[in-house]
Amino acid sequence: MGHLGDGIAEGPVYVPGALPGEVVTGIPDGDHLKDVRIVTPSSDRVAPPCRHFKSCGGCQMQHLSDSALADWKIDIVRTALQAQGLQTDFLPIHTSPPNSRRRATFAARRTKKGAMAGFYGKRSDAIVEIPDCRLLHPRLMAALPVAEKLAETGASRKTALRVAATLSEPGLDIAVTEGKPLDGPLRMALAELCQAFDLARLSWDGETIATRLPPEQRIDGISVVPPAGAFLQATKQGEETLRTDVLGIVDGASSIIDLFAGCGTFSLPAARKAAVHAVEGDPAMTVALDAGWRRAKGLRKVTTETRDLFRQPLQAEELSGFDAAIIDPPRAGAEAQIAQLAQSGLPVIAHVSCNPVTFARDAALLVRHGYDLTHLRVVDQFRWSVHVELVAKFRKNAS
Secondary structure (H helix, E strand, O other): OOOOOOEEEOOOEEEOOOOOOOEEEEEEEOOEEEEEEEEEOOOOEOOOOOOOOOOEOOOOOOOEOHHHHHHHHHHHHHHHHHHOOOOOEEEEEEEOOOOOEOEEEEEEEEEOOEEEEEEEEOOOOOEEOOOOOOOEOHHHHOHHHHHHHHHHHHOOOOOOEEEEEEEOOOOEEEEEEOOOOOOHHHHHHHHHHHHHOOOOEEEEOOEEEEEOOOOOEEEOOEEEOOOOOOOOOOOHHHHHHHHHHHHHHOOOOOEEEEEOOOOOOOHHHHOOOOEEEEEEOOHHHHHHHHHHHHHOOOOOOEEEEEOOOOOOOOOHHHHOOOOEEEEOOOOOOOHHHHHHHHHHOOOEEEEEEOOHHHHHHHHHHHHHOOEEEEEEEEEEOOOOOOOOEEEEEEEEOOO
16 A cells, blocks of 8 residues: 555556455556456455545545554554664554544635535545534534635635634634635624634634634643644644653753744643743744743743744754754754754754654664664554654664
């Protein structure tokens, strides 16, 4: 099975929806098979739990048993490491439960009869409505009628809205892009919509329309108000697993550098025991992190710095004064910053990644500079998808 979830037969021929060991028939279409029919199913094939699975593109892997899917995701990470000549111990995988996703981006489009909202279909730009979704938190499902009304109010007939919905403590936090340009009547209509649906906040193409209540997030009990559309871990359970492992890795450090710190997912909890310097490229997220620290009680010093770590990574000499590092880069990894970490000699590094391939590349650089990859854990926040995340510990070896 390929990393995008397709079965691969000799050729190679890619077979959507097929599992290893299955016998299938279909019509060749280039290097793919279409009109696929399963003749002999795999013992790992299960009935998809969601009735929308066949058409919806939100999930790719509901036809694979939970245990087989977990093994497959672990193997993706193991294969990426082996390609770099690396191996390590794997802690048990964490898989977030059904109906636990607290953020999602919906597509919403005006129609002749009103509007529709949902996810795009498999290999399609058609919108599939998802009233019985098994992925999203029940409170997040309430964003679907909001997205429909937003499309009626502010979408063109040619372009679908992108409606990013996030659960916050007081209610839904909605950030819309691809909508009509703002004018007076649209502003008024959107403000009324925010009131009618009891939204915590509504923003439109980067501009806040209304904030009824600050869209607070609780990070290990610490209050933070992220900017509209800001990155947030997909599930509370996944965030808790990542945080627990990261804090365990850096335990005992008195000063920590947190790179790609976001709004403080790791910085703020780490500050219960250590001084933290948090570095993030988005200035609005840096402001939110700093404000969260200032409101909190009982935390040690947290300093913040807005800095593009791709173009201006912290240099080895800037890093050498810390006891430990936390790094959680985007999918592209952090090759330039890892190169400086490798030369810094920091005793321990907690590395969170959402891309096994770039993680393995960066891990190999650390290992070449005398670090041991002691263990990692695969964290499956994006249940039934091909997405893989992980958290790993690197320790500088004595030699």
